[in-house]
Amino acid sequence: MLIKISAILLVGFLVFPLSYKEMLIKISAILLVGFLALAYEAIQPPPPRTCGSPGGPPITGPRIKLRDGRHLAYKEHGVPREVANKKIVFIHAFGSCKHDAVIALNLPQGLVEELGIYIVSFDRQGYGESDPDPHRTAKSIALDVEELADNLGLGPKFYVIGYSMGGQSVWGCLKYIPHRLAGATLLAPVVNYWWPSFPSNLSTMAYKLQPKQDQWAVRVFHYLPWLTYWWLSQKWFPTSSVVENNPAVFSPQDLQIISKMVPNSDIQSYVRQQGVSESIFRDGIVGFRTWEFDPLDLDNPFPNNESQVHLWHGDDDRLVPVILQRYIAQTLPWIQYHELKGAGHLFPHIQELPADIIKTQLLG
Numbered sequence: 384m385l386i387k388i389s390a391i392l393l394v395g396f397l398v399f400p401l402s403y404k405e406m407l408i409k410i411s412a413i414l415l416v417g418f419l420a421l422a423y424e425a426i427q428p429p430p431p432r433t434c435g436s437p438g439g440p441p442i443t444g445p446r447i448k449l450r451d452g453r454h455l456a457y458k459e460h461g462v463p464r465e466v467a468n469k470k471i472v473f474i475h476a477f478g479s480c481k482h483d484a485v486i487a488l489n490l491p492q493g494l495v496e497e498l499g500i501y502i503v504s505f506d507r508q509g510y511g512e513s514d515p516d517p518h519r520t521a522k523s524i525a526l527d528v529e530e531l532a533d534n535l536g537l538g539p540k541f542y543v544i545g546y547s548m549g550g551q552s553v554w555g556c557l558k559y560i561p562h563r564l565a566g567a568t569l570l571a572p573v574v575n576y577w578w579p580s581f582p583s584n585l586s587t588m589a590y591k592l593q594p595k596q597d598q599w600a601v602r603v604f605h606y607l608p609w610l611t612y613w614w615l616s617q618k619w620f621p622t623s624s625v626v627e628n629n630p631a632v633f634s635p636q637d638l639q640i641i642s643k644m645v646p647n648s649d650i651q652s653y654v655r656q657q658g659v660s661e662s663i664f665r666d667g668i669v670g671f672r673t674w675e676f677d678p679l680d681l682d683n684p685f686p687n688n689e690s691q692v693h694l695w696h697g698d699d700d701r702l703v704p705v706i707l708q709r710y711i712a713q714t715l716p717w718i719q720y721h722e723l724k725g726a727g728h729l730f731p732h733i734q735e736l737p738a739d740i741i742k743t744q745l746l747g
């Protein structure tokens with residue numbers, strides 16, 4: 384369409400006398416400006432439908448107010464926090480919410496009571512009923528976790544457990560609030576291919592293990608974040624497998640786990656109810672852009688062996704290549720690395736694993 388209009392204008396420009404040419408230049412300029420305005424409009428995300436705002440979703444659960452006025456919605460699991468011995472903050476995955484505290488959901492009640500386990504999960508920024516934070520960084524996310532813990536009176540030290548994209552937030556906690564941590568567990572944490580310490584041959588190899596469409600989506604997050612909304616919303620070509628729920632990124636074990644899941648459409652719509660741009664799309668941008676620090680440069684947060692940092696990963700994870708996780712474990716000898724044979728990205732959903740993961744952290 385645009386090419387046709389340009390061609391007609393060009394022909395007109397060549398054959399008509401000067402006065403027409405001037406008019407044509409004006410028309411072209413107007414069309415160009417109009418086109419750019421339309422293009423710009425098309426790639427702008429609509430503003431988020433903030434919870435509690437007129438026409439926005441209602442507030443149905445408890446929230447705390449953060450230092451900059453944002454709210455963070457949370458949900459408590461396990462024994463009451465007043466009597467708990469072990470306090471854990473759980474950080475959820477991409478496209479998920481506080482209701483999907485996968486570690487809390489499958490814990491045997493006996494274990495919860497025996498160890499006095501309390502778990503709080505929260506809607507990450509822009510998800511569910513937590514306000515969006517367009518300025519979020521690894522640091523601001525860690526400070527949100529700290530504020531949540533302090534607001535709930537969890538004491539000087541607490542555990543953090545993060546799954547998948549939530550694992551990235553755990554790296555931020557290890558960097559910015561290590562003095563507040565009683566221990567940390569990363570479950571299939573998403574890796575950023577641009578962390579500078581990765582040898583480039585290794586990160587390139589891992590990058591190419593992703594389906595082509597995901598290589599592109601990750602490139603957009605990293606290099607062209609302003610294009611993200613358009614890229615992931617358009618229907619002309621495939622976008623991110625994760626955003627599209629493409630089964631190509633799941634291992635046989637993952638597919639088996641998915642086949643047994645009972646989808647809860649209420650929770651699925653709750654996750655994105657404020658809009659996709661400040662929930663899942665922002666998550667991709669924050670995860671894959673250039674970071675303020677390199678997790679591979681971190682120091683041991685527990686130099687006197689007071690506690691441990693555990694990292695669990697499946698050797699058949701098709702979303703987050705295991706070769707990068709192995710490199711991290713090898714580079715940071717203080718990480719307790721647990722590689723699960725035959726496991727994909729969804730292993731925390733396997734019935735008995737949350738108990739193993741929790742016991743390894745709390746009793747290790």
Ligand SMILES: *[C@@H]1O[C@H](CO)[C@@H](O)[C@H](O)[C@H]1NC(C)=O
Pocket residue numbers: 582584585588
């Ligand atoms: C990357 O290069 C280094 C040094 O040349 C080499 O030791 C390593 O095996 C290479 N890794 C891969 C995955 O090719």
